[in-house]
Amino acid sequence: MRVLLLLPLLLIATPGMTQTAPAISVETLKTVDKELSSDAYEGRAPTTPAEDKTVAYIVDRMKAAGLKPGVHGGWTQDVPMVQITARNVAPLTFTGGKTPISLAYRTQMVAGTYRVVPRIAVKDSPVVFVGYGIVAPEKGWNDYAGLDVHGKTVVILVNDPDWQSTSREGLFEGRAMTYYGRWTYKFEEAARQGATAAIIVHDTEPAAYPFAVVQSSWTGPQLELDETGDHMDQSKVIGWIQKADATALFASAGQDFAALSEAAKHKGFKAVPLGVAMSTSFDNAIRRQASKNVIGVLPGTTAPDDYVLYSAHWDHLGHCTPVDGDGICNGALDNASGVAGLIALAEAQTKAGPAKRSIAFLAVTAEESGLLGSRYYAEHPVYPLAHTVGGVNMDVLNVNGRARDFVITGAGKSEIEDLVKPIVAAEGRTIGTEANPERGGYYRSDHFSFAKLGVPMLDGGSGEDLVVGGKAAGHAATEDYVAHRYHKPQDEYNPGWDWSGAVADLDIYYTLGRKLADDTTLWPNWYKTAEFRGIRDRSRAAGAMQ
Incomplete structure (x- = not known):
C-alpha cells in the first residue's frame, strides 16, 4: 500500500x-x-x-x-559567477608570542578570499581578538568600539553572545541565533571595519556543525557573484581555525582563551590586541562562468x-x-x-x-x-x-x-x-x-x-x-x-x-x-x-x- x-x-x-x-x-x-x-x-x-x-x-x-518556461520564453536565468580556487596555501603562522604557532591548511585551518586577484599575501599583520565581532547600534553593542583594524587580523567567536542561554530571551534572542551570529555577517563586518584578515574560531556546538563541514565547504573551488570591483572591498583573507588551536594561540600570547570568551559575552567588552602577528599567502586560480537558476511557471x-x-x-x-x-x-x-x-x-x-x-x-x-x-x-x-x-x-x-x-x-x-x-x-x-x-x-x-x-x-x-x-x-x-x-x-x-x-x-x-x-x-x-x-x-x- x-x-x-x-x-x-x-x-x-x-x-x-x-x-x-x-x-x-x-x-x-x-x-x-x-x-x-x-x-x-x-x-x-x-x-x-x-x-x-x-x-x-x-x-x-x-x-x-x-510548467511553462519562466524566463522570458526560456527556462534559465544566467547567474554570473567567479570561481576562486586557492592553491599553494601557506600555513597560518603567528609570531611574537611565547612560542611560534603554525597551523596547517585543511587539518587545523582553512583560508581563502573573496577578492578576485591571482595572489594573496599577508605578512606580520597584528592580531586582535574582537569577541563576537558584532556592531549592533540598536542593542548598544560594538565589539569594534574605539578600534582601528586596518592592516590587522581579527579573531572572532562564532554565533552570538547569548547562544548558551536555555531560553529565547536575551539581547540577542537568547538561544536563537540572530544574523549577527552567522559567519557571513562576521566577515561582512570585518570588511566594513577594514580588517586585512578575519579568522573565525570554530566550535562545534555554536557553529552547529563539526570542523569536517568547514573542511569540505571551504576547500577546493569557491564561488562568488561576479560583480564590478572584484570584491576588493573585502578582507584579504577570511578563514577558520579550530578551537584547540585558538586556545594554544592565546596561551602563546599570554592570554586565557576561555576567560576572554566569557568576557566577550557581556556588553562593554573591549577588543584585546594579542601582541602576535599573522602571516600567510596563497595563489588563486580564477575562472569566470555563469551558472543558472532554473525557473518554470504555471x-x-x-x-x-x-x-x-x-x-x-x-x-x-x-x-x-x-x-x-x-x-x-x-x-x-x-x-x-x-x-x-x-x-x-x-x-x-x-x-x-x-x-x-x-x-x-x-x-x-x-x-x-x-x-x-x-x-x-x-x-x-x-x-x-x-x-x-x-x-x-x-x-x-x-x-x-x-x-x-x-x-x-x-x-x-x-x-x-x-x-x-x-x-x-x-x-x-x-x-x-x-x-x-x-x-x-x-x-x-x-x-x-x-x-x-x-x-x-x-x-x-x-x-x-x-x-x-x-x-x-x-x-x-x-x-x-x-x-x-x-x-x-x-x-x-x-x-x-x-x-x-x-x-x-x-x-x-x-x-x-x-x-x-x-x-x-x-x-x-x-x-x-x-x-x-x-x-x-x-x-x-x-x-x-x-
Missing part, C-alpha cells in the same frame, strides 16, 4: 467550489532524488560539467510536469502578473574531502530532496489547473556558496518583487516518517505564519518550537535572500516529534544526520527512507501556495517588529504605483 493512501485529504477552498488536492507523488520524490544524487551528477557543483546535466534534468522534469488566470514562489536549491558541493575512498558529496537530502519536492509540487499544481495568480518554481544555484543564486534572483528578479506575494522555500525534506509537529524556522517574523497555522491544524498536527535555534537556520537558506528584500517566504517543516519513536527518535535522527552525513559523502540516497513525513509537509506547502495564488486579497507582510517590514512596505507602495 502506498503511504499516500494513509494520509488525510486536503481540501482547498476556492470561490464557488471545494477542490481535493492532487496527491503528492512519492514515486516522483524517489525518482528525482535518486537521479540527482547519483554519482553521475558528481555532487552537482555549479559551473562544472555536472551543472549542465543537472539543469537539463530539472528542465525536462518541469516540462513533463506541465501562469495565472485573472491576476497573472502576481506571483507565488516555490524555491529549492539544486546545487551541492561536488567533489569533496574523501571518506573511506568516496570523494563525491552527493547531497541526497541537501538538497536533491528539496528539488524532488519542487517537481512533485509542480505536478500537483498543474494537475489542479491554473490558479488566479501565477505560481513560479525556482531551482536556484549556489546556495552552498552563500545563497548566491537566490540572492542574484532577488536582486535581479524575473518577476518584480513588488508583485511577488510570498511563498515557500524547501531545503532538506523529512525522510524519517511522519511528525506530529510542524516547526516554523525563525518563527515570529511574518504573516505567512498566520496563514500556515490553520493548515497545519487541519492536518491534525501542532506547531512546534525550533529544536536548535542556535544553529541559525533562518539565515542559512534561500528564503533569507528574499526576506532581505522584503518578500516573506515560509521556511518550515517536520519537527522532531515523530509519530513512530517520538521526540527521542526525531532528535537522534537530526543529530545523526548533522554528525555523519551533512556536507559529507555519506549524504546519499537510501531506498529505505520513509517519505510519508515529506509528503505530509508537501501537502501543507501545496495548500499554502494554492491559497496565496487563489485569494487575490492576500498580501502577507512582515510583523511590525520584523527587520524586513520597512522594505516590504516600500516595495508594495512602489508596486501599487506601477
